[in-house]
Amino acid sequence: MIEAIGLDDEHTSLYRLILQSPSASVDELAASVAKSPVEVRAIVAELERLGLIARQAAAPDRVVASPPSLALQPMLLDRERRLTQAHEALVELSELYRRGAAQRETPDVVDVVLGADAVRQRFAQLQASAKRRVSVFVLSDIAFLDADENHAEDDALARGVQYRVIVEKAVLERPGFIDSAREAAPFGEEIRVLPTLPTRLIIADDDMALLPMRSHGEDRSSGALLVHPSGLLDLVIAIFEEYWATSTEFISTGELPGAHDAVDRDLLKLLLLGLTDAAAGAQLGISVRTVQRRVAELMETAGVSTRIQLGAEAVRRSWV
Incomplete structure (x- = not known):
């Protein structure tokens, strides 16, 4: 209090x-x-x-x-009064915005956000305003905001907002990615993987979306498009859902035999997603030789002789 x-x-x-x-x-x-x-x-x-x-x-x-x-009650009453006034102002301003939005012409369903700082601000605001769900495309190159700087995501997860995140395969090679993904999973963040994505994207509560004016190149973070409720937003949401349905789940709960369940499960997942032995080892903090030794042990446990067979068996046994 x-x-x-x-x-x-x-x-x-x-x-x-x-x-x-x-x-x-x-x-x-x-x-x-x-x-x-x-x-x-x-x-x-x-x-x-x-x-x-x-x-x-x-x-x-x-x-x-x-x-x-005696000391706290006046302060609490003043805070409650200010919150009530702020809520009344929010209702009034929202109604003004709704009336203005109803008069928008077709081109006005998209706002152009110029400048890297303004884009980062909108990115944070969308997450801060989310009440139910945030859907995100994450490309391998960082543009909107580094994950370590995205405090709005931590706050939203703490409020109970669900996050659905699709990342490009190359994102898995970022140092500490697995640890961060596992820490966020209990709070409602689900991560899936695809080889590549067309653009970075964030959708808040299916009410508004933000995507860059340019997905690649030097100007990729200098401007963005804020999409309001419209047929265009419906299309953006439908595209996300299509990609979500075809993406690969990253965090799995299947049990593995042996003393290193978590590490072996992560290793199998990374290899199945196409990472090299060196890249998977670097992500897990183990050497290439250790990767190869553990793969050999898993093949023996599964009773197979090739990595392709190991992958099939891992899926069949729900190890990944």
Whole structure:
């Protein structure tokens, strides 16, 4: 609740500490939170300004917590009032937008977004506004945003938004890709693979889509097309669904015999998707010789003599 009224972690931690103490000095608080007295004094001053703490009458150099029910309630009421006003403004602005959209001519169903920063902003906004599902094409070359910088995706997954992601095969060679995919899977991100894709793309809730004006070349991130509800958006969604139906599932749950189930399953998946022994080994952090040894062991376990037979057997046994 405290974080919800706008206090950061440092202010929240110190306020909780003061709540649990009859009174405390700046030096005592600094020792407890392993910060300098100067840093703590600044936080104490801000908490005092907000009315969350007060000076002790008998010892002005010590602070005490104000009753939370007295100090926090006005702040919560003010926050609720502001949220209500923001919601009313959102409804009004959405209605104005709806009226304007209804008068759009055919060419106006597409907005042109110019500039790399503006494209990245729209990319993040689509994810931040998603309530149910986000569908994405990921090409091997990065244009919209690096995965490590895409904090909007993490926030959306935390809200329960489902992600359907189709990546080009070459994306699998990015360092740490498998680990990231497995971390995201429990939160609702499903990844599938195709050899190549025609363009990068993101669709939010089947309500709006963003795709680059150019999918390849030096200008691939300098502009994008924002597609509003229309026959064109329906076509974009249908194309994604067609590619999704023909793509290969990346994360599998089939059990493998032996002591290295997860690694062997990932190895089989990568090899079946067409990666070389060297590329698969680099992704998994193992040598080419180790890749070849594990493949030989899997062939022996499956009772086959060729890699093609191993692939067929792996699919039949749901190892991948």
